[in-house]
Every structure is written in C-alpha cells, then in structure tokens.
Amino acid sequence: MTKPQVLFVLTSHSELGDTGKKIGWYLPEFAHPYNVLAPHSDITVASPAGGKAPLDPSSVEYFKDDAECVSFHQEKAALWETTQKLSDLVDSADRFSAIFFVGGHGPMFDLATNPTSHALIRNLHASDRIISAVCHGPAALANVRLHDGSYLIADAPVTGFSDAEEDAMGFTPYMPFSLQEALDRNSGGRFEKAGGNMEPWVVVAKGGKLLTGQNPASSKPLAEEILKRLREG
Template sequence: MKKILMVLTSVSEIPGTGEKTGYNVAEAAHPWKVFKDSGHFVDFASIQGGQPPQNEVDTDDPIQVAFTQDEATRAGLYNTARVDVVDPEQYDAVYLVGGHGTMWDFPESKGLQQLVASVYNAGNVVGAVCHGPAGLVNVELANGIHLVNGRKVAAFTNDEEVAAGKDKVIPFFLADRLEEKGATHVFADVFEEKVVVDDRLVTGQNPASAAGVAKEMEKLFAEVIHQEKAVLEQEAQALRAKKDAEKAAAAAAAADTEH
C-alpha cells in the first residue's frame, strides 16, 4: 500500500472577475478512485489549510458523486493540512489537483515547492494534472535545477484557455511558463487526453487526463515495489550465504579439533 497526498488550491474566486473557482472535482475524484481501488491511502492538503473550495460536482459522473459522498474523503477535506506543515516523509507520492485557482496560489507557495522537491528528492513520485503543474514551475531540486528543466510535461494548453474563455484573466499561460523553465510541453488536441511520464514525474493535460495520470503513477509504484522486493531478496540471499559460510567454518573448526 502506498500513501498519496493530493494537494488542492485555496483560491475560491478568480481575481478581478468575481467568478467562483476551486479545485476541479473530476481531477481529484478519478485519481482517487484509481488509488482507492488499488488499496492505497489518499490524504489531502491545501495551500492555506482548512476546507478547500471546489468547482461544481457533475452529478452525472458517478465517480465524482462517490468521491464527494465517501465518509473518509469528506472528513479529509473538511479540514485539510496546510502544505507548509506537511511531513513529506509520510508520503510515497504527491499529486497536484488542477482547477483555475491553482494559477494564483500554487506557483508562489514555498511550502508546496519544498513539499514537491522533498518527495521527488527522496526517490518518490510526483503527479499533476491540468492546471496542477502550476505547482511545478518554481520547484528546484536538491541539485539546484528546476524539476521541469529538460523534462517532457503535459498541462492545460493555450488553446484550451481560449476555449475555456480564461485567456484574458489568467496571470500567465501555464504551457508557456513551463517551457520558460526549460520543459518541453507535449500536448494533444483541445480537451483530448494526454499523459506524459518523464522519470518519476507524471503530468496530464486536462480533466480527461486525470485517471490516466493516476494509472501511470500506479505503474511507477509497481516498479518501486518490484525494486524493493529485489533488494530484500538480495539481502536475504546474502544473509543466507553468510549463515551457510559460518556453519561451514564452524564444521571445519570442529573437524580440526577432532583430529
């Protein structure tokens, strides 16, 4: 079982418009189901802590309905931890949920930057979808290099911002900012699914990509589990060999004594 932390925006209103926003429920619900069905534990945090704002729930989507009605999820979302007090050592992965609000509070959150960097530096998995990669643009790793530098990533595209009618209100185009930080932005057509895996970084383009991001994260978990088992088996074999050598040495010593 792996432990995944989902991080959510605390921005409830798009500045200058009065339009309500929050985390995208589909982008949380569909990965939640993937992780939950595999027996993993999902926890929640947000930039400011407390109960994060959410976009409207699509009641025609049974997965979103199940997510919002699940007792453990409701309890976890009722009072989320602030990202700057979360212990990254408690988690095997961090997943950044999208929603337009992330464009205002994810990029400049030092707590989020430190959390993501710590998880990745420890050899664990980082995932983000849609506007969630806004939380990656300023993350620096222990070697001083930006996490996205030299990596292929997916995120909400400029054309999708135009299609969503948000191109005039967002503080920057996410795809452009990622490329400014050294990433290669890989994308599909508007609102089509696109998931990109680069080492232990998994990113998705839009809500349609959310479940796919979780599934690719699961594959990385499986690889890690396989590697852990291989290491344990090597250690067990080494221990057996040591014990066998000790027994052989003791038997040889006993034989010499008898002679």
C-alpha cells in the same frame, strides 16, 4: 503488506480576480484519481491553508452526468473540508511515496508560487519520490527549483492545460500567466499536448518519477500510471 502513502494537494484559492467568479479545485481531477488510488494506497489530503479547500462549483455542474463524480461529491466531502496544512508536512515528506496536485484554476494563483509547496516538492524529489499533477496542477511544478538551482522540470517532457484549451474556456484574460508557456520555458521547450482540445494526454518522465496530465480527461489515465509506478516500487 503496507500500502504506499500518497499526498493529494488541493488549492486554497477560490476567487477569479475581481470577477466575482468562484474557482478552486476541479471535481473529476480529484474524484477519478482518488478512486483509482484509494484502494491501493493510504491517501492524505492537504492544502496551503489547511481546512476546507474550495471546490470549483462549475465542475460540479459540468460533470453532473458523471456518476463517479456525483457519488464522490455526495459522499466524500470530508476529504476536502478537513485538509491538512502543507506546512505541517514538509519535514515528514519522505513518508509519502507520491504527491499528486489536483487541477482547477486555483493552483495558478497559489500553488504556482507557494514556497511551502515548493519546499515539499524539493524534499520529495531528493527522496526519489513520484511527483505528479493534472491540468492546472502542473502550475505547482512549473517554477520549482531543486537544491542545485535547476528547475524540477528542466529537460523533461511535461504537459498541462494548454493555451488553446484556456482560450476555448474563455479564461485566458484572467490567468496570472500562461501555464503552457511556463512549462515549456522551464522544461527547455519540452511541453507536449494532445492533438485536440480536451483529449487525454499523459506524459511520464524522469524514469517514472515525474508524471503530468493535460486536462480533466487525463485524470484517470494519469492515476493509472501513478498506480503502475507505485507497484513497481
């Protein structure tokens, strides 16, 4: 039986403004979903610029006691060091059964407004594919307009990294916009979040075709929901 193809998208952005702090994609938000989905799907990894996609070094430190993350970091570097360029995939988007945007602060700076990424998402939506993202990954979805001009997330429950969580991490002053506000505005007030910071929260919308997770703790349960929808066909 042919395995479904899943496209993982990483950020290409590595700098937090002029602070000198390195950012990028977040380790558990790639490691855990990859480990859930890889045995059951063929995974392609891409980024806006292609080539090496920057890993947020703080995520390596924060998750140094997570054996799954440590193993992934040590053994799977080729996945993020040799990513395909998003622009090379736009015209063949319908070969993928699902797209998954990995979080980290980087997507707030590139994928949120990247026209190639938006075109890819539009094409996948038109082909009735699964569109998913975790933590700051939903920044890639927040501003996407479909072929009819409506927002991808219009009238759909959605989640992503909350203002309270951003405040707790001390990143709010450095963000180009509030992810929570953008998701809430363009969904028509449908933003959801867990009762407490960093608690897992996964939202399934549009008949299982739009799936979002709030934070790093949501990465694995979100991937399990994606796998469930892939198996349902």
